Amino acid sequence: MADTLSRDEKNDAPAIERSGQQRPAASRNKQEKELKRPRKNENIVGMMGAYLEMRTKQAEAEAADRAKEMEERERETREREARQKDAAQASDFSIRRCISVLNTMEVTKKEKAKAYAIFIKSKENREAFICACEVDQESALIWLRSEMA
Structure with a gap:
């Protein structure tokens, strides 16, 4: 039976004998890792939510800026047309x-x-x-x- 043990198991055998505990199974390690991953995913979800919120606010601000620019251009166009009309009437x-x-x-x-x-x-x-x-x-x-x- 000693021949069938892997090298790691042979090295851990004296430690197990001393503590009286068995070595944790690989499935337990896997479960621990799986428990940790959702936390990372939660962080990513939170970060993505914050990013989306920031981008939404940025898009809204850009849209407001574009609306202001359009209003300003329209106002300038109206003023220019009024000046041209006045100039045309003045020449008339x-x-x-x-x-x-x-x-x-x-x-x-x-x-x-x-x-x-x-x-x-x-x-x-x-x-x-x-x-x-x-x-x-x-x-x-x-x-x-x-x-x-």
Whole structure:
């Protein structure tokens, strides 16, 4: 029987005899390892949960940043369009255009000079003159003469 014992068992034999205990079986070691593994898995599950939570918060923050950027771009676009519209209207009611229209009317040089002063006063005067001329030049001239008085 001594021949059938493995070398490890022969080396452990004196220790077993001294303690009076048997050597733990390999299945017990396996069970202990299996008990330890779930703890590692629990740690991994916890870490993955924390990671997913962090990534979710990060994605939400990035989405909020993108939304802010889009709102800012839209606001800038609206402002740019408003400025372009104002610039287009300003050119529609420019002093140059008013004088050009005035030159098509029968007015004296003195009336022209006074009209220039009216056109310089405000954009509203130029706009009123141009718009009135598009509808009825005689009425526009009457308005202009009343403003000169």
